[in-house]
Amino acid sequence: MRRTLWTTLNWTLLLFLPLPLAVVAAVSISPSRFISFPPTGFSLVWYQQFFASPQWMTALGISTGIAIAASLISTTAAVMAALGLERARASTRGIMETLILAPLIFPHAAIGVAIFGFLASTYYLRGTYWGVCLAHVLLCVPFAYRPVAAAFHKLDRSLAEAAMNMGARPTMILQRITLPMVAPGIVSALLFTFIVSFDEITVTLFLTAPGITTLPLTIYSRLEQNADPVVAAVSTLLVLLTLGLVLLLQQTIGLELFVNTEGDDTARSKS
Amino acid sequence: MIAPSGLSASPLARLLLVTPKALLVAIFLFAIGTVVVGSVRDNDGNFSLALYDELVRSNTIQILTWRTVKVAGLTTLICALIGYPIAAFIANARRRNLLLVLVISPWLTSVIVRTFGWIVILGNRGLLNNLLRSLGITDGPVRILFTPTGTILGLVHVLAPFMIISILATLVRLDRRLAEAGMSLGAGPFETFLRVTFPLSLPGVLSGCSIVYLLASGAIVTPILLGGLRDAMLGTQIFQEIFALYNFHRASALAMVLLVTSLVVVIPIQWLDGRLRKLSGA
Numbered sequence: 001m002r003r004t005l006w007t008t009l010n011w012t013l014l015l016f017l018p019l020p021l022a023v024v025a026a027v028s029i030s031p032s033r034f035i036s037f038p039p040t041g042f043s044l045v046w047y048q049q050f051f052a053s054p055q056w057m058t059a060l061g062i063s064t065g066i067a068i069a070a071s072l073i074s075t076t077a078a079v080m081a082a083l084g085l086e087r088a089r090a091s092t093r094g095i096m097e098t099l100i101l102a103p104l105i106f107p108h109a110a111i112g113v114a115i116f117g118f119l120a121s122t123y124y125l126r127g128t129y130w131g132v133c134l135a136h137v138l139l140c141v142p143f144a145y146r147p148v149a150a151a152f153h154k155l156d157r158s159l160a161e162a163a164m165n166m167g168a169r170p171t172m173i174l175q176r177i178t179l180p181m182v183a184p185g186i187v188s189a190l191l192f193t194f195i196v197s198f199d200e201i202t203v204t205l206f207l208t209a210p211g212i213t214t215l216p217l218t219i220y221s222r223l224e225q226n227a228d229p230v231v232a233a234v235s236t237l238l239v240l241l242t243l244g245l246v247l248l249l250q251q252t253i254g255l256e257l258f259v260n261t262e263g264d265d266t267a268r269s270k271s
Numbered sequence: 272m273i274a275p276s277g278l279s280a281s282p283l284a285r286l287l288l289v290t291p292k293a294l295l296v297a298i299f300l301f302a303i304g305t306v307v308v309g310s311v312r313d314n315d316g317n318f319s320l321a322l323y324d325e326l327v328r329s330n331t332i333q334i335l336t337w338r339t340v341k342v343a344g345l346t347t348l349i350c351a352l353i354g355y356p357i358a359a360f361i362a363n364a365r366r367r368n369l370l371l372v373l374v375i376s377p378w379l380t381s382v383i384v385r386t387f388g389w390i391v392i393l394g395n396r397g398l399l400n401n402l403l404r405s406l407g408i409t410d411g412p413v414r415i416l417f418t419p420t421g422t423i424l425g426l427v428h429v430l431a432p433f434m435i436i437s438i439l440a441t442l443v444r445l446d447r448r449l450a451e452a453g454m455s456l457g458a459g460p461f462e463t464f465l466r467v468t469f470p471l472s473l474p475g476v477l478s479g480c481s482i483v484y485l486l487a488s489g490a491i492v493t494p495i496l497l498g499g500l501r502d503a504m505l506g507t508q509i510f511q512e513i514f515a516l517y518n519f520h521r522a523s524a525l526a527m528v529l530l531v532t533s534l535v536v537v538i539p540i541q542w543l544d545g546r547l548r549k550l551s552g553a
Contacts, residue, residue: 013353014370017377020428022390027391035391037398054299077291084288087274096289099296105541106490106534109506110306110526116521117309138299141292155275166383199381202491205510218384219435221386223496232391235384239376246376255371259440260531 021239028232035227038097046233054233056218063215063217066133071193074140078148078189079182086152097149101142111139112206127209135203147192151185170205186254191245306530309523322524336528339505342419342494343487343533346426349390350483351476353427354434358475364444378432386493389425390416393497416502422498426487433486434479441470469550478545488533499533503527 023037028046034210048057081100085093091229103111135208154176163173201216208217215234222231250254313319326332331335361370377385391397395412403409453463492504500507505525512522530540 006356006360010356013357014360014373016353017428017432018373019376020385020392023391024384024388035336035394036396037391037401042526043536071460074295077295080288081274081292084285086276087285096293099300100292102296103299105485105507105534106303107485107529109491109509109529111489112491113304113309113509113513113519113522114299114306116513117523118298120519121305134298138302139294141295141299145292157275160275173338176274179524181278190411195379197382199286199379201381201383202489202506205491208514218380218453219381219383219387220492221339223383227390229388238384239380241374242380243372245506246372246379250368250372255368255375256443258371258375258436259443265521 007134022231023237025236028236030229035229036231040053046229047237049230050233053230056215056230059213059215059218062129062213066129066136066214067198069133070136070140070197071144071190074144074193075138075148075186075189076141077105077141078144078185080180081145082148082152097145100145103139104142108202112203116201116206122148122185127212132204132207132212134201134205134215136197139200139203140196143196144193147185148182149185151182154263155181188253191249195242195245298435300480306523309520311525312520313519316518319349322520326524326528331526332525334492335503335505335508336532337417337487338502339529340532340536342422342426342504344425346430346487347484348482349423349427350431350434351421351480354431354438354474357431357440357444358435374432374435377428380437382429384493385429386425386496389421389428389497393405393421393424416497416528417499417501419498419502421506422502425429425497426495429493430483430486435480436477437479437482438472438475441472445471474544474547474551477540477547481544482539485533486539488529488536505532509512 026039027037029042029044030036031041031043032039038179081096081134087098092239101161106114115138119125119127119131119135122131126135150178159177160173160180163177164170168176200214203219204214204217205220215238219231222228246255298413310322311318311320357374361374363369364370390397393416395399395414395416399415400409400412403413403532415424429512449471450467452461453467454460458466489506490505491503494507495510496503498504498507500511503511505528507524509522510523511530512518
């Protein structure tokens with residue numbers, strides 16, 4: 001009896017997490033012109049409108065572009081830093097890692113003002129997508145470094161030594177041993193930073209300027225006015241995209257990755 | 272001696288490898304510096320502590336700060352209360368992977384999408400009010416949207432996964448033999464939990480609390496869309512100062528208040544967390 005109660009309680013709490021997402025999906029297939037729940041019928045008209053709208057398509061393209069750039073730049077920098085720091089003294093590395101992870105202990109609103117002020121003081125970056133991209137790279141720095149450093153940390157020195165004793169050159173060791181072993185760390189860094197950038201809204205909100213838009217910013221401005229069901233359709237697509245990625249990860253690297261390798265540190269990524 | 276990666280880079284090469292990351296960190300810290308400097312300038316760019324003087328005297332800013340601390344604190348508390356049982360449930364579940372999907376997918380979905388979901392649920396003609404009306408519990412709409420309750424509900428939903436994952440990370444690493452030892456020494460399940468499992472999982476709870484508090488106190492989107500502008504928090508006020516009032520210096524000063532108040536809470540928690548982790552050898 002107590003066991004059933006415990007299980008029921010936890011399932012209720014657990015289902016509280018996807019609940020709003022399910023509600024959004026239900027709204028998106030309703031033909032009603034207003035946001036309404038429960039849906040009054042079934043229609044994909046809002047999805048059609050989304051794909052037919054140049055404004056939404058531009059926002060989608062820009063968000064995708066920025067996210068790809070931010071994830072590639074921050075992950076590359078992370079791999080380079082991990083390679084550069086692997087033989088550093090423990091104290092040097094400690095200081096560097098604290099600095100790299102520093103963005104995690106600042107509240108987002110403060111980071112927003114900071115980057116707003118910084119970009120405003122530069123001539124070339126103010127009010128441009130380069131500025132937004134730089135902001136996203138700065139936010140991605142810790143999330144790229146965490147999984148990459150964890151993967152490097154797990155490397156076994158004796159493997160490289162054995163390869164060297166058998167006559168492998170450093171580039172060959174890098175190619176055949178090191179890279180394959182750190183690949184899961186790199187992949188999760190790429191994926192994670194992509195999501196961080198693609199979903200980023202709080203800091204990006206400070207960088208809004210005429211002609212600057214991202215997908216989350218467009219959703220935000222629609223919500224501020226009067227949300228139309230197209231917003232529900234976009235949101236549902238984002239939910240499905242995320243769900244797809246998560247299921248893909250579950251099948252390949254395994255979701256334990258989030259819990260085991262860095263757990264609480266990875267957890268700081270979002271919002 | 273060979274490096275674990277097999278790369279035998281010279282000290283100069285290693286320095287070059289670290290440069291891009293170091294540059295990014297430097298830009299970030301420089302940007303934070305502009306806030307500090309901006310907060311001690313007046314609108315003509317001269318040094319002035321007028322803003323801090325105002326901060327100390329101003330009633331509104333004290334109310335703002337206090338409300339931010341309260342909302343973030345309550346959010347953290349509720350997240351811990353619902354996060355712990357969920358984490359414990361997942362840690363002991365057979366289908367852990369399926370349950371993880373339920374936590375991780377919402378977690379990785381954009382804040383703006385999840386906030387939108389709550390607008391649909393909490394609105395005057397939303398799911399909740401329709402339900403309450405059709406059950407005959409209320410006549411008029413219950414106002415949750417645009418109240419602090421709305422903000423807290425939204426923030427709890429957005430941030431609970433951070434807490435769950437953080438606690439789960441310590442629970443799965445826990446040595447099961449310790450709990451078994453407790454049981455075999457005659458402790459009941461409840462006592463075992465209270466005296467063995469819970470103290471050992473405390474680091475996870477603490478780091479979860481510090482993340483959730485930090486993100487809740489610095490949130491803007493969820494408080495604006497679910498709480499409205501009337502009961503502003505520091506984050507939303509900072510945003511208003513810049514985009515409605517065009518006052519970067521005041522925004523900077525408020526950002527300093529936000530920074531200091533959240534660090535005052537978060538740094539001791541993280542310190543305690545680090546100490547406990549060292550003690551338990553994790």
